[in-house]
Amino acid sequence: MRRLLIVSCSGTKDHAAELLPALARYTGAYYQMIKGSKASLPEIVILSALYGFIAPEFLTYDYNHKMDEDRAGELLGDPRTVEQWESLVVGEFDEVFVCAGAEYRRVIEPLVYRLLTGRTKIETVSGGIGFHRSQLKAWLSRGAS
Numbered sequence: 256m257r258r259l260l261i262v263s264c265s266g267t268k269d270h271a272a273e274l275l276p277a278l279a280r281y282t283g284a285y286y287q288m289i290k291g292s293k294a295s296l297p298e299i300v301i302l303s304a305l306y307g308f309i310a311p312e313f314l315t316y317d318y319n320h321k322m323d324e325d326r327a328g329e330l331l332g333d334p335r336t337v338e339q340w341e342s343l344v345v346g347e348f349d350e351v352f353v354c355a356g357a358e359y360r361r362v363i364e365p366l367v368y369r370l371l372t373g374r375t376k377i378e379t380v381s382g383g384i385g386f387h388r389s390q391l392k393a394w395l396s397r398g399a400s
Contacts, residue, residue, distance in 0.1 A: 258297035263355035278311035294398040308339035353379040
């Protein structure tokens with residue numbers, strides 16, 4: 256079974272001066288859960304407020320760039336956003352889980368629903384951040400089998 260997690264970047268980061276892979280750079284609650292998961296990890300695509308769609312191994316410097324309505328609009332209007340997405344999301348997936356706040360989902364959801372069709376089961380977080388964490392944990396746990 257092929258699974259995809261689409262997750263927003265994190266405001267909490269490792270502040271090391273050197274380049275770090277995105278999965279190591281981001282240290283927020285979602286990333287603590289992902290890194291601490293006992294289940295085999297799904298494929299992961301990250302939406303960074305600064306870089307757009309990136310792979311977990313994408314090397315980043317420490318930065319502070321917030322996703323807001325204006326930035327989400329910029330990403331939605333930039334053809335490179337679709338190019339990044341298409342380079343990272345290749346082939347069919349059985350399950351997709353979107354774990355991101357509202358402004359990130361504004362960018363993610365049109366691409367998910369446009370490019371992932373057919374038998375793909377798509378789930379998106381709802382509610383507040385605490386509920387997001389419990390939904391992410393449950394979804395990751397389902398990958399344990």
